[in-house]
Amino acid sequence: MQTETKATVDQIADSNGGRVTVLRFSGDISSSSHDALLGTYTTVSKSQPVLLDFSKVEYINSSGIALVIQMLMEANKNGQKIAAFGLTPHFQKVFTMVGITKYASLYPDEGTARTSI
Amino acid sequence: MDRGSSRRDRHLVLRAILLLLVCSLLPRVLAYGDTFRTHDPGTGSVEISGPWQFHTSDDMVWAKPSYDDSGWEQIRGNDTWGAQTHPGHTGFAWYRKHIDITGADKSLAVMIPAVDDTYELYWNGEKIGAYGKLPPHASWWAFGHSAVYSLPVDASGNARGVLAIRVWKAPLASTDTAKLGGLNAVPEVGDKAVLSMRAMAPRYERERRQLPGILMAAAIFVAGLIALLLYLRDRTQRLYLWLAIYLLADGLTGFRRLDAIAYGLHFVWEQLYIQFINASQDISLWLLLLTLFGLNREARWRRWTGILAVLYLSSQAIDCSTFFPWQDAGPGLQWIDAITTAIYSLTPFFIFVIVGFGLARRRQMTLWPIAIAAFLYGAYNITFNTAGQGRRFTGWTLTDRMGTWGIHVGAYSFSAPFLLDLLLFTVLLFTVARHQFLERRRQSQIELEVKSAREVQHVLIPQETPAIPGFSIASIYRPAAEVGGDFFQVMPQPDGSALIMVGDVSGKGLKAAMTVSLIVGALRTLADYTLRPAEILQGLNRRLIGRIDGGFVTCVVLHITANGETMVANAGHLAPFREGKELPVMGALPLGISVHSSYEELTFRLHEDETLTLYTDGIVEARNSRGELFGFERLTELLATRPDVGTIVGAAEAFGQQDDITAVSVTRHPLGERKAATVSLTAQIATA
Structure with a gap:
């Protein structure tokens, strides 16, 4: 049974003291996650880097991956730096195969992502 | 003796004879001081008029006829002690009345009208009847009603002595006024058969007035059974299940108008009956509205509905647990009753939230009738329930006035709850039927699409x-x-x-x-x-x-x-x-x-x-x-x-x-x- 996607927005500082927006997702990501992903992304500032936190995401199906790609392409269009962390090895591999790494770097955890972005 | 005085004497004798004749034809109702006196009431009945000696507290000596009650206060028998000199008094109190009835026979009886809440009846120190049970194992009727007891007559056809009523009033609930306790109307003496009929007459009359409501409850109950059968045929159709629960509970609510249920249940069982059907009705109505407005597809609404249902049922369960020790209820138990009752009286407010959001989301004209009917139904019930809370402190009388709202046609009365219930029932059936028709059509389209997709797959x-x-x-x-x-x-x-x-x-x-x-x-x-x-x-x-x-x-x-x-x-x-x-x-x-x-x-x-x-x-x-x-x-x-x-x-x-x-x-x-x-x-x- 699918669980609802939840999204929260945090502001953190990167290693240089700059502001970074963190979109934290939890639950499953599927076709019904449109508002949680793209809706939340529209609310964040486009002038600062964005980190996507998937550490509490249990499952992402193909429609969910399509939404992630749409968000990354939107960020790419806005010239916004974007990266993801917290993906399981399974979904790191899936993300790599669908070419997401051309638009966003994948990091194992928040600390690494924060210092690298 | 002169002729004039002898004529005056003859007039006096004639007047005396006439007076005796009149008095012998009519039952004599004469109360001298604190003693009620009357001659054989025959096939009629007579109110035990005059004040009653009254004393709060409890002592079995007060049943004895020799006890001197001249120092007791006097109150009227036609109203409760709460409406007279003892507002808010609960627990024991005694009524005593000196009675002198002559020329009676063995059919002599006394009718005690509704009493808050339970009593024992004594005649010259002998217990001749009881209504409910007194503490320590108190049990009292949900709705007070008249009861008739034989009154012993001596060999000369006289009934002389003291009628004593040992009354016990249960602690006040959160919706009770302070004007309760003891006799609600004046007791009567008379022929037992006549009194028994008089005791039942208001109940028959009440049931007759309620006939439209009883018939409607039967129709709703049958509709509920049909909805249940439809659900059992196809268990994916939860809407039928919610409709069945709502209608069956609504039908059971209507059956409370039946005399056997209204006057046949003791307080605890009547309260459990009400709590059970109210919870079933309110929660199933939420689920019905959520489904009809399409909000049940959203996890957030399902979660909040679950939370409120748990809150509702928990407060009811706690409230129900207070019924059993209620005879000894102190301020602690009364506060628990007040808080839990307030919670489950206010949770039905959720109806307004569902209707408001539902209409905002799905701007369909066809949903307006159910929205209006549910709003009116919810508004009446919530107002009625909340306005009644703590009214012995607020003094609000809105609940009493709302109880009289309605239409009277001939001998029948159509109360406001009945009319709102009828409106909601009609609109619900229409809306559910329409919803199911549209759902079936949509399902057919999906099945057609799946069939087409499979055909395409076969080719590809x-x-x-x-x-x-x-x-x-x-x-x-x-x-x-x-x-x-x-x-x-x-x-x-x-x-x-x-x-x-x-x-x-x-x-x-x-x-x-x-x-x-x-x-x-x-x-x-x-x-x-x-x-x-x-x-x-x-x-x-x-x-x-x-x-x-x-x-x-x-x-x-x-x-x-x-x-x-x-x-x-x-x-x-x-x-x-x-x-x-x-x-x-x-x-x-x-x-x-x-x-x-x-x-x-x-x-x-x-x-x-x-x-x-x-x-x-x-x-x-x-x-x-x-x-x-x-x-x-x-x-x-x-x-x-x-x-x-x-x-x-x-x-x-x-x-x-x-x-x-x-x-x-x-x-x-x-x-x-x-x-x-x-x-x-x-x-x-x-x-x-």
């Missing part, structure tokens, strides 16, 4: 392909419950090579099937011009841009020549395996997302006896009951054993199939075994 998933010399090709396609978007094609070429494509369209149903048909058609056209996998993917990508509505297509294409030269290009699909090892194909965006996507080719030579395995994500994303994925590790371990496609698909299915599963294997035979080439395509497509 290859059932047989000519053998390709030098190669054995095996494939298995296992669709999930819904028609999915997996596809594969095997296209032998005139030069002895083969073009093989495996892919997955995001989404399901007819839309996905039509996208597959577009891809297959485009592939066959493109294959006439090029056999380079990257060029084919670019061609497909161009054709899919703007046509898949936010979705995408992952796809891997390989071209393999008769001597094993293989080119592979990948558009976001999972990398094929060669002899149990994953090919190092580059990741790339799926088709249909970006017009600028480019695809890289991997070239290698497939040696004799080597096998390539292509598959879709339905295998690695099979999930077991614990939510674990089959995953790449298990697949890699499995492929290391060089299984056939049946074993691969079987393992994923056994693990927990969630999506379409497709596996294709291509094995190159040694040159001397070219004739052994086979193609085995197994596509399981449900036909129904």
